[in-house]
Amino acid sequence: MKYTKNRYGLYILLLLLGSCSKSPVADREEPAPEPVPVDLRSTREKYSTAITECPEAEWYTGIIKRELAELPANPHTGPSSSVLQLGKTLFFEKRMGSIQNSCSSCHNPAKFWTDGRKVALGGGVRNTPSIENAWYLKGHLFHDGRATTYADQITEAIESPIEMDGDLNIIPWRLSQIPGYIALFEAAYGSSTITRERILDALEVYIKSIHSSETAFDRFVRGDYNALTDQQIEGLHLFRTKAKCINCHNGPFFTDLDYHNLGYATNYRGSLDNGCQEATGLEADKGKFRTPGLRNVANTAPYWHNGEIGTLEEVIDLLNRGMPHTGRQRINGRLSPHIRPLQLTSDEQQAIVAFLNALSSPEPHVVAPDLTQ
Ligand code: HEC
Ligand code: HEC
CATH class of the missing domain: 1.10.760.10 (Cytochrome c-like domain)
Incomplete structure (x- = not known):
């Protein structure tokens, strides 16, 4: 039985092949497969x-x-405003921190806004990042992204014992004792009152303006x-x-x-x-x-x-x-x-x-x- 079945199978196969060979498609020359183009360009x-x-x-x-x-163009640069000027002054202000250091002590423009050190002075364990293009990091500030707003990030920078160890409840009073700040706040905000919010706002405006240039x-x-x-x-x-x-x-x-x-x-x-x-x-x-x-x-x-x-x-x-x-x-x-x-x-x-x-x-x-x- 088994043998017969196989013979039938073979017969049907031969018939099929025969009918195929008669089809008009098979009579034509098969086109050679397209060679995959080799890109010889450098x-x-x-x-x-x-x-x-x-x-x-x-x-x-x-x-x-x-x-x-x-x-891309930095959306936060424009004509130098008085808020920006105040923010820049605060960025370099050593009298804000309790240990005579400013933002610029660690974010030094001459070192592309870093300190060039392994880790920042002050006892922390992290490397100081450049703050160029920080406007682009919205919601993702610090190496671990823990600060979602610039105000949070700046507050931490000022108050953290491993950064400036300053106190934002005292800093407004301290700044008011330094000749020159009253006029800067007046020009920036239309009144000479120095507040924590104004300090944070001016610093935010300044750091967002810092960007790298054409390469x-x-x-x-x-x-x-x-x-x-x-x-x-x-x-x-x-x-x-x-x-x-x-x-x-x-x-x-x-x-x-x-x-x-x-x-x-x-x-x-x-x-x-x-x-x-x-x-x-x-x-x-x-x-x-x-x-x-x-x-x-x-x-x-x-x-x-x-x-x-x-x-x-x-x-x-x-x-x-x-x-x-x-x-x-x-x-x-x-x-x-x-x-x-x-x-x-x-x-x-x-x-x-x-x-x-x-x-x-x-x-x-x-x-x-x-x-x-
Ligand atoms: C899976 C994502 C990923 C890939 C792929 C990747 N990187 Fe990174 N890269 C990172 C992260 C995250 C860090 C920061 C790591 C840390 O600090 O722990 C980093 C850090 C770096 C740094 C150090 C920058 C600094 O300021 O400290 C350089 C340089 C760098 N990567 C270049 C490269 C290059 C070149 C490649 C490809 C060979 C590459 N990376 C592939 C995610 C990646
Ligand atoms: C003692 C050194 C030191 C001082 C002073 C300092 N920073 Fe930083 N800054 C750092 C370090 C270190 C980090 C990263 C910390 C982390 O990720 O935990 C950082 C992170 C940042 C970031 C986030 C950048 C990024 O890539 O996520 C910004 C923005 C910044 N600092 C602005 C400031 C401003 C504004 C001041 C002043 C109010 C200031 N810093 C003062 C060391 C310093």
Whole structure:
């Protein structure tokens, strides 16, 4: 029985094949499959076009795709107002804090608004971030995003014992004793009353006005394709593709304004920083920090929330190795699933560093107001 069935099956198959071979379709020459076009253009040629037309970036699943973009205008700059002038004076005012330091002691314009130190003086365990483009960080201030308003952030900076250790209940009185402030408040707010709210408002206006300026990258994106070297263009390409940096460092400021755990969480005292968990209380947020923007990153070493990484070369090397635990460095919580070994060659790593150098703008020249000198 079995044998017969098989013979029938074979017969039917042959019949089918026979009928197929008679079909008009099979009589025609099958067109050869289209060869996949090989793009022989150099990386420079591929990138000599609008950034949206450049080779597709490599995105992890679930990422909101935001392309890199040129520096936007800061909506908080305008003609220098008297509120801005007051805010600037307060920013440099050492007599606000109890320990003779001002915002500018740590956010020094000559150091791209940082202090160049591993961690800020005063006993804290975190690295002082630049405050350039802080207007863009709305709702995400501090490394862990714990301050959702500028007023909260500035209040903490003034009152925290590890920053200025000042007292906003006393500062208005103290300022009223310094000749010059009465006139500044009068000009800014139409009356000479010095209040906590006015101090916070003027400082907010000033810090939002601080921004970085045009970089080689911005000129490149605007169509000056000679603004970047071949190596920097290679770096830009790797940043968007093989090295996956764009997944977190994206948009005009190279940050997704989101929080990720990249490990390397041991601070100089040897303890682990809980990061965002301090703000949200959630176990899932342990060890997460906000993606920092990368404009002027070449000018703001050392790196990381704890200042534990000295150079850009080291940052890239660690990312390339999937952020291994080295020395006393440990992870706190769970490493981001988007941090994996990248297999970058040393030439490729150097190209990424060269690209990061194309994000630098000239040093800001800001003179402290006379009143504070
Ligand atoms: C003793 C050094 C020190 C002083 C003084 C200081 N800061 Fe900071 N500032 C820091 C450090 C460190 C951080 C990061 C702290 C953190 O994330 O926990 C920071 C964070 C900030 C941020 C948030 C930036 C970001 O990327 O999230 C702003 C804005 C800022 N400071 C403004 C000010 C202003 C305005 C003053 C003056 C009222 C001031 N700071 C005084 C050290 C200082
Ligand atoms: C999963 C998201 C993510 C990816 C992917 C990523 N980064 Fe980051 N990057 C971050 C976060 C978050 C930090 C801050 C970590 C901390 O302080 O604990 C950071 C820090 C940095 C810093 C230090 C900046 C500073 O001011 O301290 C540099 C430089 C940097 N990243 C460059 C890169 C480059 C280049 C790539 C690609 C090779 C990359 N990153 C990939 C999220 C990411």
